[in-house]
Amino acid sequence: MKELAGKTLFDKIWDAHVVEEIKGGPSVLYIDKHLIHEVTSPQAFAGIDKRGISVFRPQHTIATPDHNIPTVDQHLTIQDELSRFQVDKLTENCEKHGVTLYGLNHPYQGIVHVIGPELGITQPGMTMVCGDSHTSTHGAFGSVAFGIGTSEVEMVLATQCILQPKPGKMRITVDGELPKGVTAKDVILYIISKISTSGGTGYFIEYAGSVIRSLSMEGRMTVCNMSIESGARGGIIAPDETTFDYIKEKEFAPKGEEFDRAVKSWKVLKSDEDAVFDQELHFDAADIEPMITYGTNPGMGAKITGHIPFVEETEAGNRESYKKSLAYMDFEAGTPIAGRKVDYVFVGSCTNGRIEDLREVATFIKGRQKADHVTAWIVPGSKQVEKQAIKEGIADVLEKAGFQLRQPGCSACLAMNDDKVPEGKLAVSTSNRNFEGRQGPGSRTMLASPITAAAAAVTGTVTDPRSML
């Protein structure tokens, strides 16, 4: 029966990359593009070396340091000894195995999930992996992209393949028109608040509907990026003219006639009308408002106009972690979310560190000042984003408003470098995770869109940005 039904976009790409099926087991999946960084690759290279083998297809792997690097004085030697050792190890491994590396002072360096798309490395129909869960970002282009562990990084280095069980298929359709002041980040925070951090587990999510179609590529990347926060393996959006226009002329995109041919092959990348999904969910744009998280996982999000839920309002099976999270956040159930004092604002990460995000913040901030007590960090996702921000005068606007424009990297999203939110301090962040201590030991994080973060920087409190538009 099943063979008669149409195929989903995900099926089409996955099936075209299966080298071999293991009976009763996972598929041997061929990987088109493999991105690596300094934190999850050294043990994989060590494994290759221990086996005495070389990287099978070095031309399909691209490396850049992003997770642990400082975001100031990048032209100097990295001060932190362990970070420096890891970054040096990446350089050494890439040189030894012939892997292209965009090192710390290279014009293409940046967060892996920002540079892939902006360099045209990410293209529709590809399979892509990286030892980082936010690899789901690249699904915005109609590619099957997902995060893997280091043992799997080693598999890709050794054979350009991984063993992977095929996930189930879910489609989330968001129809309607987004109200003013509501962005892609609010859409995905809204979805995760509805389905929880485990609602997507076991699935690959295709996003569809008029809202998704109307999003820019940057917006689509924000949505796909946070798929993993619902537990999903990845997210995918069928490519369209918006996708093709974005890719055109990018450094590693096909050029001229080759591009036209590529577009022709990309246009068929969509789910068949009669394709069957294991689960389908529908949401209405009219119900989405600026969203912000109040707890310690990305599913604990609410409308910014709402209140901190009472325990009885939360899902029965999650109450222990909910109580723990309120204690950690030092929030009281029933109190309004808006109005609480904010100490830090972080704009950046693979979720919202792209040029469009910086533009949005700059447009909002122009002619305004950050509140005195707020420390506001803007961290571009890549050297190219940084360069563009300076060129467009965005950097100038932000610095005038009292923001610190730092250099590209993952920065305070996971605080592996010195960009740490101090213990007890409250941050409104455009990143993707609000786990305990994520932005530094004892730090408290509320996740929101770039304009909600900008509004918080200006007022010094959690603020509905619509009141300032």
Add this chain to the structure above:
Amino acid sequence: MSTKKFHTIESTAVPLPIENVDTDQIIPARFLKATTRDGFGENLFRDWRFDKNDQPKTDFALNSSVYSGTILIGGKNFGSGSSREHAAWAIHDYGFKVVVSSFFADIFKNNALNNGLLPVQVSEDFLSRIFQAIEKDASSMLKVDLKNQQITLSASGEPSLRARRSQSERFDINPYKKECLLNGYDDIDFLLSIKETIAQFEQART
């Protein structure tokens, strides 16, 4: 390069009755700067285990003198968040061989299986019975029989009582992964053995 074979495990267990344990808690990002796979156990659950002066928090299960064993029991949705394999390395390096929960995050599950750490998914009901049994008597034993895909809870550690009060549940595991664990097979050895097929696949695509 084969890994260690997984045998039946019989042990007391350490309970962590909290849902949504994310990999940032299992091993915080600031401890990911090593370039080898060893030594992560030292910082397992670092910020739950130790206070800011690096003193052990006495109310945390891993610091309790009451609980011990090679089986970790977590609430549902264990291992969510970051794909860091360091989380599986940390749990394994600390000395655990099995993690039991009613639901696992996908990437964590793969990472665990790739490191000889067995994720055992049980029903919500069975999980709460395990937590209750351990709370009542920390010497309650668990037996994890991978070959027969069966987990058995003996509500008391006292051998003469065990048989009468034991309850079992079958758990699922991918048959391929089961074979790998039982025999100590390695995924990379397998993939390397089909390199010719992979090259042919590449040829056919161009």
